[in-house]
Amino acid sequence: MRRLLILLGLSLLFFTKGVNAQLLPNIEIIRALEESDQYIASGESQKALIALHKGLQKKNTTDSDTLLSHLYNNIAIVLARYNNFPASMSCFHKAGEIEATYNYKKRGKRFISQFSYQVNYARAEAESIINDDILELMIQAHINQQTLKPSEEIESEPVDPFSIVDAFLDNKVANHYALLVLIKQPIAGQKKTNTGLGEVGHSFISLIKYNEDLSAVNKTFGFYPESGLLIPVNPIAPKAKSVIKDDSFHDWDQLLGKMVSKTQFEQLLEYLDHNISNQYHLSNYNCSDFALTLARIAAIEIQDTEGPWPLGRGDNPAYMGQSVLGGKYLNLETKNKEGLFSCSNNLFTKKSKK
Incomplete structure (x- = not known):
């Protein structure tokens, strides 16, 4: 025993x-x-x-x-x-x-x-x-x-619109592709279309091509109205020539990303090739409309993106950002959120250093 x-x-x-x-x-x-x-x-x-x-x-x-x-x-x-x-x-x-x-x-x-x-x-x-x-x-x-982030904000600079597409034509074999929608709300975490001080936020896109040799091509860019106009774009004068700017260092509050297929990526490049210089319209084709159009090509749906502002309404970063924050989005291929990467930025309580 x-x-x-x-x-x-x-x-x-x-x-x-x-x-x-x-x-x-x-x-x-x-x-x-x-x-x-x-x-x-x-x-x-x-x-x-x-x-x-x-x-x-x-x-x-x-x-x-x-x-x-x-x-x-x-x-x-x-x-x-x-x-x-x-x-x-x-x-x-x-x-x-x-x-x-x-x-x-x-x-x-x-x-x-x-x-x-x-x-x-x-x-x-x-x-x-x-x-x-x-x-x-x-x-x-x-x-x-x-x-x-840099101690001083780096202002987005205009780029040749067609250089975006050209960058991905690098004669290298790709094995993966991705698209990200990035949103800077006027006030982080709030459904306010402007700050009252002229800040209306911004929606922009990042495209990535991953090559077999482990290199990658990444372009982060946004759709803007032409600057320096005598009368800036406003609800009374909503149209302007468009400008594409490099938003690599642009701040953001909400992000939604997805790995996309070769076919979808080619469709994205084709759309850009034919529409990247479209006219800017505050209510009908602004930075958010541009980003949402590319998102839909990638089979991403963001719901409840349209809201009012003084003398107008349309898709806007405030509503888009709040929808992503609230989980109001779908992968149209799976009819749920599978395959979608979301994260938030700039929504934190200050805490004492540990």
């Missing part, structure tokens, strides 16, 4: 050690993810990235699809906030199908954010878009960058 108890005790000891050895890496990744969730919710992107870097270094010690999906999705969110859209969308792709729910609660003029995650199906062994070694170096570079 005594020998049996000793054998049972030794078996239990070895089993416990085995379980602990198996759980320890997961515990470290879970701790890194919990830290990153908190920092993401409070807008502390550099701290979130430091935590995620630790998690990425431990990724080979776990076979949990849920943890890996959570890890890559969180990296995608933070890299998007650094305007690194190619790396962000590649991480979203590697995450598989995960739904991140942003539960924003308004407290006065501030927002309190909490995250919850649901992995809808096991993370696929997707063809890699970005090498994890390169991703680690990229994350470390952003950590060393210290500041999330």
Whole structure:
């Protein structure tokens, strides 16, 4: 009997050690993810990235699809906030199908954010878009960058409209494509079409072509009325010649992205080739109409995008942004939110530094 108890005790000891050895890496990744969730919710992107870097270094010690999906999705969110859209969308792709729910609660003029995650199906062994070694170096570079954005706002500059399409004709074989809709609301998190000081927000697009040689082409741009007019565009004089501007450094509040097919990407380029110089019209074809048209080609539907302003109404960044924040969007191919990446920016309660 005594020998049996000793054998049972030794078996239990070895089993416990085995379980602990198996759980320890997961515990470290879970701790890194919990830290990153908190920092993401409070807008502390550099701290979130430091935590995620630790998690990425431990990724080979776990076979949990849920943890890996959570890890890559969180990296995608933070890299998007650094305007690194190619790396962000590649991480979203590697995450598989995960739904991140942003539960924003308004407290006065501030927002309190909490995250919850649901992995809808096991993370696929997707063809890699970005090498994890390169991703680690990229994350470390952003950590060393210290500041999330330049100290001074970089104004978007006009570009040759047809240079957008030409950039993607690089004679390289592509294996993935992506489109992102980015929205800067006049007032973040509010359905107000203007600030009262002339600020009406902006909607713009980012297109990405991922090549087989691991290079990528990314163009982020928006549709604007011609500047320098004697009478600026207004509800009484709503028309103007259009200008395409490079919005690579433009701030944003809401983002909605999707990996698109080769056919869809070619249709996007074809539309741009024929319509990128269309006339600007405040109510009928403004920056939001331009972005929504491209989104629809990519099978993305954003609902409730039209709202009023003094002496007019139409699609606008305030309503678009609020719809994305509220989950009023669909992947028209799946009739639900599968395959869509959304995240928010600039909606954080100030917290004391930890």
